[in-house]
Amino acid sequence: xxxxxxxxxxxxxxxxxxxxxxxxxxxxxxxxxxxxxxxxxxxxxxxxxxxxxxxxxxxxxxxxxxxxxxxxxxxxxxxxxxxxxxxxxxxxxxxxxxxxxxxxxxxxxxxxx
Amino acid sequence: xxxxxxxxxxxxxxxxxxxxxxxxxxxxxxxxxxxxxxxxxxxxxxxxxxxxxxxxxxxxxxxxxxxxxxxxxxxxxxxxxxxxxxxxxxxxxxxxxxxxxxxxxxxxxxxxxxx
Numbered sequence: 714x715x716x717x718x719x720x721x722x723x724x725x726x727x728x729x730x731x732x733x734x735x736x737x738x739x740x741x742x743x744x745x746x747x748x749x750x751x752x753x754x755x756x757x758x759x760x761x762x763x764x765x766x767x768x769x770x771x772x773x774x775x776x777x778x779x780x781x782x783x784x785x786x787x788x789x790x791x792x793x794x795x796x797x798x799x800x801x802x803x804x805x806x807x808x809x810x811x812x813x814x815x816x817x818x819x820x821x822x823x824x825x826x
Numbered sequence: 827x828x829x830x831x832x833x834x835x836x837x838x839x840x841x842x843x844x845x846x847x848x849x850x851x852x853x854x855x856x857x858x859x860x861x862x863x864x865x866x867x868x869x870x871x872x873x874x875x876x877x878x879x880x881x882x883x884x885x886x887x888x889x890x891x892x893x894x895x896x897x898x899x900x901x902x903x904x905x906x907x908x909x910x911x912x913x914x915x916x917x918x919x920x921x922x923x924x925x926x927x928x929x930x931x932x933x934x935x936x937x938x939x940x941x
Contacts, residue, residue: 747929756832756919757870757932802869812926813860816869 715740715810719803719817726793727825734788734820736777736803744805746770746779746786747814751800760788760801798824827853830922832933840941841912847905847936849920855900856922860930861893864917876903910940 720735738744745764749757761770766781775790786803803817829852837845849859858877862870874890876882876897884890892914894906903922907914917937921930
């Protein structure tokens with residue numbers, strides 16, 4: 714079945730470091746890909762998305778490129794801030810499953826000043 | 827745009843009480859709303875999918891008589907946890923989307939604690 718695999722956390726970085734959170738997927742259809750962020754005690758916010766191969770989603774300095782050849786959607790940011798500390802979820806949706814979201818396990822990011 | 831309001835944000839109540847959680851899409855009409863449960867340090871578990879005007883579709887293992895879902899309008903869905911017990915304590919999150927293929931937009935979640 715369809716699935717999403719994320720790198721395990723927590724990921725701990727110093728402020729202004731470069732961030733990569735890996736995400737790979739398996740899907741029988743042609744999925745749309747998403748990154749959601751969850752700040753402590755809050756619900757989830759859509760961070761960025763991509764709907765077709767080679768699309769790059771970007772928001773708030775974060776970027777992710779839909780790579781069909783490697784079935785990946787890695788999240789990157791050039792210089793992280795303490796306020797980026799949160800849990801990041803990679804997810805996909807496909808038409809065959811009525812566009813329900815298939816979630817990765819989440820990666821906790823801790824940024825130290 | 828695409829704001830989803832979930833209320834209440836936190837509930838603490840005694841065992842045996844029924845608790846209602848509301849999920850509203852404030853600036854769009856949501857044909858579909860989703861209810862999730864999140865255990866500590868875990869990903870979201872989809873409980874049910876509700877479409878306006880029809881019965882909710884529950885995921886395997888979720889008791890429909892325990893978790894009553896009503897999607898009365900295009901902007902409101904409610905989840906009622908009936909006769910709640912301590913094992914029902916969790917973080918419940920709703921989401922809403924305009925239509926198939928569109929992103930889901932999430933509420934801020936409800937922390938339910940049953941004593």
